[in-house]
Amino acid sequence: MGVATMPSQPAPASDRKGPGRAHWLHVAHETADDLATDAPAREHAGKAPFAEVAGLRESGLLTLLIPAELGGGGADWPTAYAVVRAIAATDAAIAQLLGTHYFLSWSARCFTEPDLATRIERRSAAEQWCWGGGFAAQDPPLILTRKGRGYVLEGRQSYATGVLVADRLAVRAERAGNREPVAVVVAPTHPGVRIDAAEAFGQRLAAGGDVEFDAAPVTVHDVLGSLAADDDVLSPSAALASPIGRLLSVQLLLGLAEGALAEAREYSRMGQSSWRPSWPDGTPQDPHVLTTYGELTILTRSAAALTDQALTAVQDGLARGEDLTYDEYADISVHVTMAEATASKAAQETTSRALDIVGSRSASARLGLDRFWRNARAHTLHRPVAHQIRDAGDYFLNGAHPPFVLPA
Structure with a gap:
């Protein structure tokens, strides 16, 4: 595999059609205020945050980093960071869920070809996907094995943020044979995917859980690219x-x-x-x-x-x-x-x-x-x-x- 290229960047500010930083910060503070009204009660109940994610979806915050021309908010990373920080002041678990979503939904730009990244982001914006998972190395790793025209994914990821409410999972796996680490996207509704809620004493509303993959089907377009840190792979x-x-x-x-x-x-x-x-x-x-x-x-x-x-x-x-x-x-x-x-x-x-x-x-x-x-x-x-x-x-x-x- 050749050297990974620079992730595609948002259009210059003058070419954007998004609402702008001030709008998103206003939305973030309104969201934080709403979350603050019953934060202790929700945290104590510890239910999967479907209602909270629905609120993020309705506010437009889920598509904040997707370019405006693809149907997203057209914002940049400094804006996304400020949004996460504002929400974390009242509900750190929802902030973790949102931050993980931002990173995973954006990562297609970094670990795959531009055309595929564009298709993924366009669909993510149109269908208002919430992303969960994580790319941290773990032992034992998930294994991606070639089967027919696609792949199957097997193994267990011990903890991943947002998986209880996610529309798409993005995880790290190793190719069977050469052990190359790659980023893989999986729909949680696919056969062979089972998710169990984590029993954590903190960040309980981050929708974290363990994910088991039992020959879960993966298409060639759902293997984003290499996560190897070698100099000849990662620029x-x-x-x-x-x-x-x-x-x-x-x-x-x-x-x-x-x-x-x-x-x-x-x-x-x-x-x-x-x-x-x-x-x-x-x-x-x-x-x-x-x-x-x-x-x-x-x-x-x-x-x-x-x-x-x-x-x-x-x-x-x-x-x-x-x-x-x-x-x-x-x-x-x-x-x-x-x-x-x-x-x-x-x-x-x-x-x-x-x-x-x-x-x-x-x-x-x-x-x-x-x-x-x-x-x-x-x-x-x-x-x-x-x-x-x-x-x-x-x-x-x-x-x-x-x-x-x-x-x-």
Whole structure:
């Protein structure tokens, strides 16, 4: 297989017919407000988010990244990141589902031929597909075997986001024989596909689950292309899929931290009210409370600043196109790695210490403040911060390129 090419880019802003960034941010905040009205109750119930996905579909957010000329929203990655972050502040699980959908629905541009990518995106927009799955390497891998004019897919993927509500699954598999990793698209309604809900303590509304493929049929057009990280297969520009996908996780974690701080602040301010004498000790004038809010605000905004730098690096890499070098790609990837590590720490510390600020009242299931901590902890387990710090250090000291890692 030849070297993968640069993913096709959206038309210049002057040629787009999409509504624009301001429109999508308005829609995202309206969606977040709607989700916030009953977030604790929905999270506690833990039902598959069919209604939430219907809301995303109705708002147009599912087709946000698809070019306008193909029937989509015509938006860019910075807009998609901002949408995920806004929604994560109230419902991180739905933000994870949406972010995974964005990456998987966009990935056809990166891992297949332009004509096939266009057909996939056009149909995805027309039928309002919600995508689920993931391209992270796993052991044992799914196996893709040639059969007749197509293929069959076999194996079990232990966890994949969005699969309970997805219209299309995009997964990583290895070709039988040469073990080449490839991206594969499968309809969840196909024979041989069985999905079991995951029993997670956090991110429960991300519609995650285990997927078993028992000789599930796959056409030749549903095998998108290679996911191999070898230099003779993956070009630096196509390798940007890794930092692009990982930056979605960063935005989700930042939204979690900001949402937890915002809710804790609301309860702290309400605690001053004379008609709530039973609220926990610690008023807005308490030095300990002020210091804690100061520390968490600084930590979260520091992570946001690194994230802005990472986003700029990714945008510069996309602008470089086929001129991007492997060294430049590595520098972009490290920017995202540093943002990942900082956002992970900010989310974990903020969502934990926000409970301390509110005090014993935060143990109330009705308030649902614990969901922030559980969601942050469950999400960060998939990519431990220790690995990110090690990769950043290895790059700084030895110039080692970070590993090519795709989102789970």
